[in-house]
Amino acid sequence: MLLSGSQILIECLKEQGVDTIFGYPGGSVLNIYDELYQHPEIRHILTSHEQGASHAADGYARSTGRVGVCLATSGPGATNLVTGIATAYMDSVPMVAITGNVPTPLLGKDSFQEVDIAGITMPITKHSFIVKDIEKLADTIRRAFEIAQEGRPGPVLVDITKDVTAAKTDYERTAPKLISRVTNTITEHDIETAVKMIGKAKKPMIFVGGGAVISNAEQELREFVEKVDAPVTDTLMGKGAFSGDSEYYTGMLGMHGTKTANLSVTECDLLIVVGARFSDRVTGNASKFAKKAKILQIDIDRAEINKNIVVDHCVVGDVKAVLDILNRKIEKQYHKEWIEHVMAKKDAMPVKYPKDRLTGQFVIEKIYELTGGDAIITTEVGQHQMWASQFYKYKKPRTFLTSGGLGTMGYGLGASIGAKVANPDKMVFNIAGDGCFRMNMNEIATAVRYQIPIIQVVCNNGVLGMVRQWQTLFYGKRYSHTVLEDKVDFVKLAEAMGAKAYRITTMEETEAVLKEAMALNEPVVIDCMIHCDDKVWPMVAPGAAIEEVFSEEDLESKK
Template identity: 60%
Template sequence: MILNGAEILVECLKEQGVDTIFGFPGGAVLNIYDALYKYQEDINHILVSHEQGAAHAADGYARATGKVGVCLATSGPGATNLVTGIATAYMDSIPMVAITGNVTRPLIGRDSFQEVDITGITMPITKHNFMVRDVKELPNIIREAFHIAREGRPGPVLVDIPKDVTAQKDSYERKEPKTVEVSDKYITEQAIEKAVKLINEAERPLIYVGGGIISSGASEEIIEFAEKINSPVSSSLMALGGFPANHRLHTGMIGMHGTKASNLSATKCDLFIAIGARFSDRVISNEAHIANAKIIHIDIDIAEINKNINVDSYIIGDLKEVLKRLIPKVTPKCCDEWLKKVEELQKLSIPQYENSDAITPHYVIEKLNELTEGDAIIATDVGQHQMWIAQYYKFYNPRTFVTSGGLGTMGFGLGAAIGAKAAKPDKKVVCVSGDGSFMMNCNELATAVSADLPVVILVMNNHALGMVHQWQQFFYEERYSHSIIEKKTDFVKLAEAYSAKGLRITSKEEVVDVLKEALNSDVPVVVDCLIEAERKVLPMVAPGAPIDQLICE
């Protein structure tokens, strides 16, 4: 059939199983929006308040489902407003396709109105990007973009389409999406046998899992592997939920704000098995902590091997496939003495809270965990509240924790929560934020209300940029330069102005009742939870310090 470029684009999105797009219209994408009007029964378009919110929502949609998230923006400032969201997805290996409009082809390169070289700008933060020069190229480019976003190590792809290409007409023929092949061409028997030898010889193994176990859907295999060799399992921030928090072998998060059990076990193990993790500086700030251990690295991306830390053995490939081949070859272990030692360290990890009448972060989050039974999708912004969630909320299943790990994007949480709720309308979705982060993209409350997406926004309000404030106390001799927030914004009134519900927690006695009301609401809710600015995220490892040198008070 003969269609214009915009209609071909939408047909190709339908081919790829796209049911939701997050976007904001503008001149260069008017033809696309006209096509979306015609296809509104097939694809749900959610109008955001700002293009950055569209990118974060597409990201949240992808994290909650494993499918490719899609966002759409016009040329120039519309396209550049996507950049932070694209970078966020890139750093955390999230599959996303960002579609941007551009000026007509004759005007490209002339500094035309709302023209920008978005492919040049996003080249370092995408797996690949395309500019469509002819409508005949459009179908295959869209198909390839989705394939690239999903294959291997996932990530964002950008497709830039000049306006006149969306008006051109051409024939269209539907095709089935290309199957993503399991990445196993680099999995060699030699690599498997070398890893097996190290595992079988180890007496004190420690598994360190990263976000790759969620991307690959390898959670069940990780559990089987850990149980077979009786190895404790520590998680990066991105891996939370990939290994059940209530499993007997789980030691919790590892790294700068990791548990004592995870961090100290890393200094005492004789084999450190990293699976789907990249040895981030927030995990391995000083490699001296595991200098005495052999290291195995299993990852889909060969570029990560020996990048941040030198290893003794590695296997390149899809984690699920690697573990399927590895598990039958390893010898079952007891590791009784090692597990007893780790169990002692786990007891040290149990926080000793003061008996306080004040509203403490751990109390609020533990009550949130109880009320949701650990079955909600929790999205966060970035800062102290993010680390408190990682420490105190118990994640039992993959794709229930949506957070910006690599880029650390303040303002990510609400947009991501909207995307997660659009993807999983039957799940409770809670965005846990700080007052600094929430102010960055609070305008997306209008999106949540207009799209009828009843998310809960729990603002841990300490009238400070909490993590900045904490670092200034520890490392800058308490010079609190611009980390105290003097804004007089009333978050309850702000919520009501957006036609959401606003609630406030001012005492410990109110926590449970207010959270219950928020969770049971059928409209978006902002909960302004007042906490003290002096509350810290502990334990903490100072930047560059060995992982076992924990600041605990």
């Protein structure tokens, strides 16, 4: 069958089961968009900015496990995807970013809207392709989807010159390659050693990261926790892999982790790390991390072993597969005294916030109460992100979507659109600060255009909250360029873009507004006016060990 490059691209996307593309047209992709016009079976969401398209593809992927797809033109269109591609790379999100480029004869001549996007994205993708020969187009698209999904997932870029989208060649439909779990790296010796370590432990602790979510290991993890009989902590990326309302759960680990989790990891004699990479925000001072414990790491990526923390033993392979084997090998363990000891800490050291006025924590708790923990929560980055991790209990994987590794302000709104498009029956909230909301708030217009009923909650404190918190604690209250002294009215702004909007100033108003927003089934912005000095507690100071975690009360007592 003789097809143009644009037709071959669309057919290859259909081969891969792609039902949605997030993008923005331009000269170098006009042939692709012209062909897309003929294929209503692939829904195209025109975002307000290419960065919004990349984050929407990311949110689609994180919430489903399927590959997210975004599309942009050459030059500035392509470079506008870069932040979203890097975000997906840091958090191992399967995504295929397709860009157009100038015709092949114009490459390397500083042509209009020419940029080497394959070269630019090489460090932030699993692979970057540039297609200059139509004979290679179909196989490149297929290979891009394979690479995005196989092993540790991540983004892949495919740059296609405009002449390739117009040229013609034969096309033959091919079924997608079956992506297998990585099990060939799992050895009997590694499993037996892990079983022995677990059997000897008196005070084990299980530390869960994003790998457990990515591998869909929820069921195996729950069985593993019950068999090992150990308390559980997690990372931002790991939330929902193990239920936040479980009796074993101690809260998040690290800089803004709970005292219970941080102190228990410091005290345990075996730390079992399930799909986590020991981010610096988790470990604090790496030389002092979990010094009393043997460390057993389970991870699909051998490059993560001994990279940030030297471990005593590892099992390299797909988390779901490894846990399944371990569950069949290990005998039921009993650590009643250790668990009671840890949970006594949890009862004695809860995460608290002011109850005499409207706060971001209160709003997030109220969202949890009204949704029963059954919503998808996306966030931007900062104080509100930490509050969303602390005060909403994630019971299922793929329900908390946030930029963990790159820390991308402006991520959440696009991600919420992608998540809602992929999960139309789920309630989707994006939690933002006012500083983050400004980054990509134009995507409210996208939600309105397509009537995508996301609920945008803005924790509006008039400052860049997390940076200001650091300035308060570590920079002598010198608030250098963190006070947002302007008169932007988010309610009027949202209404101008066609969304329904509310402003909340008191605790008493909150429930009624949230209930009304949830019932509307249309895009809503809720501007929540909170105090500029509200902080995220507890906290570990930069460079400190995680056991040096302190609360506001600890700080006051030192004074």
